[in-house]
Amino acid sequence: MESRIRIFLLAAGAAATLAVLPVTAAGAAAADQPATDNPAPSQDGDNDSESQPPVIEPEVERRKIKVAKIDRENFEIGGFFGVMNVEDFSANPDYGLRFAYHISEDFFTEAMVGKTTVGRNAAEIFFNFDLARGERQFTYYDLSFGYNILPGEVFVGRKRAFNSALYVTGGVGSTRFAGDDEFTIVLGVGYRMLVSDWLALHLDVRDHAYRSTLLGDPKVAHNVEANIGMTVFF
Numbered sequence: 001m002e003s004r005i006r007i008f009l010l011a012a013g014a015a016a017t018l019a020v021l022p023v024t025a026a027g028a029a030a031a032d033q034p035a036t037d038n039p040a041p042s043q044d045g046d047n048d049s050e051s052q053p054p055v056i057e058p059e060v061e062r063r064k065i066k067v068a069k070i071d072r073e074n075f076e077i078g079g080f081f082g083v084m085n086v087e088d089f090s091a092n093p094d095y096g097l098r099f100a101y102h103i104s105e106d107f108f109t110e111a112m113v114g115k116t117t118v119g120r121n122a123a124e125i126f127f128n129f130d131l132a133r134g135e136r137q138f139t140y141y142d143l144s145f146g147y148n149i150l151p152g153e154v155f156v157g158r159k160r161a162f163n164s165a166l167y168v169t170g171g172v173g174s175t176r177f178a179g180d181d182e183f184t185i186v187l188g189v190g191y192r193m194l195v196s197d198w199l200a201l202h203l204d205v206r207d208h209a210y211r212s213t214l215l216g217d218p219k220v221a222h223n224v225e226a227n228i229g230m231t232v233f234f
Helices: 001-031 045-050 122-127
Strands: 075-085 091-102 105-117 135-158 160-177 182-195 199-212 219-233
Touching: 075 105, 075 199, 091 219, 105 160, 135 182, 160 199
Parallel strands: none
Antiparallel strands: 075 091, 075 219, 091 105, 105 135, 135 160, 160 182, 182 199, 199 219
């Protein structure tokens, strides 16, 4: 009887072991597979991208801008005419030539020669004396140093702009008048506008000061000149 009970227990244990083995194998197979968080793409993905509206690129019309081309040459030469007021004499037309060399964008040197002829003044009439014809010519030779203090542009109308500069000058020279040659100090201010890449317009006001003894007592004579001129770059 006892042997039969042992046989029954062994048979029951073997059956339980066979029932557990398939479940364990299935769990091990599931553990060996890599985990994926992203689901497989659906077949409707292509349809979603095709249904989005196309990107519209704006059509901007580009403005055509013509940049002024300035000659790289640093030499400038030209002429001028204007009015000079010789102290103790009347104001008379004057004319002359100018030559400049541009050291940099800001600094330049300039040489000028000008001439005017004065008329009779009140002192000649009162003291009854006359300057000779050749002595009435007022001629000056100047060498100045200039600085562009306000370079920029000037607009003419709505579509045209010209390069320009406001500058100051100072220098020395010689003035021949009434038969004498006098050492002269020259101070001035001017405005330059580039009409084209090779042509410039100048407006200048200068004071030619020297020690004069023409009417007796020595004094500093201030001879103010205002002129307009044109120059070319080469």
